[in-house]
Amino acid sequence: MEKKNINNVKLGKDVKIYDFVNLYGCTIGDYTKVGTFVEIQKNAVIGKNCKISSHTFICEGVIIGDGVFVGHNVTFINDKHPRSVNADGSMQTEEDWKVVETHVKNGASIGSSATILCGVTIGEHSIVGAGAVVTKDVPPNTIVAGVPAKVIKEIPVEVQAR
Numbered sequence: 001m002e003k004k005n006i007n008n009v010k011l012g013k014d015v016k017i018y019d020f021v022n023l024y025g026c027t028i029g030d031y032t033k034v035g036t037f038v039e040i041q042k043n044a045v046i047g048k049n050c051k052i053s054s055h056t057f058i059c060e061g062v063i064i065g066d067g068v069f070v071g072h073n074v075t076f077i078n079d080k081h082p083r084s085v086n087a088d089g090s091m092q093t094e095e096d097w098k099v100v101e102t103h104v105k106n107g108a109s110i111g112s113s114a115t116i117l118c119g120v121t122i123g124e125h126s127i128v129g130a131g132a133v134v135t136k137d138v139p140p141n142t143i144v145a146g147v148p149a150k151v152i153k154e155i156p157v158e159v160q161a162r
Helices: none
Strands: 006-009 021-025 061-066 103-104 144-145 150-154
Touching: none
Parallel strands: 006 021, 061 103
Antiparallel strands: 144 150
16 A cells, blocks of 8 residues: 655656655655655755655755665654743744754765754764764765764775765
């Protein structure tokens, strides 16, 4: 049984979208693959030749470059101070909070079950280890891991563009 919810999405050439996916108001570049049980929200941008693995959540304000790998169950966050209600108890609406952008640069890889807080940039050809919680910028060509994520190694030049 195939169930996809795709509304107002800009798809590039030969994009592959698997079953049980929820996409709305986003842009996805040429040849990108989007796995099962993925949600990509409005105003999110995914580049060309990316792989978005199953059970991943990409919220509004996330901008992913070309050739990026996103592992299974990765979660992006776009609000520094999330709340359900305002101080007066009324439900919050879109006017009550501000989207904080997150950037994932070309060639980066994000391991399974990583959580990426808003307002950070993950540098070109960097690697985020599985289960990491990224709370600050990741320099290009480095490997980060842990909670919170910390640089554990620089990636040698000969390996960077593979």
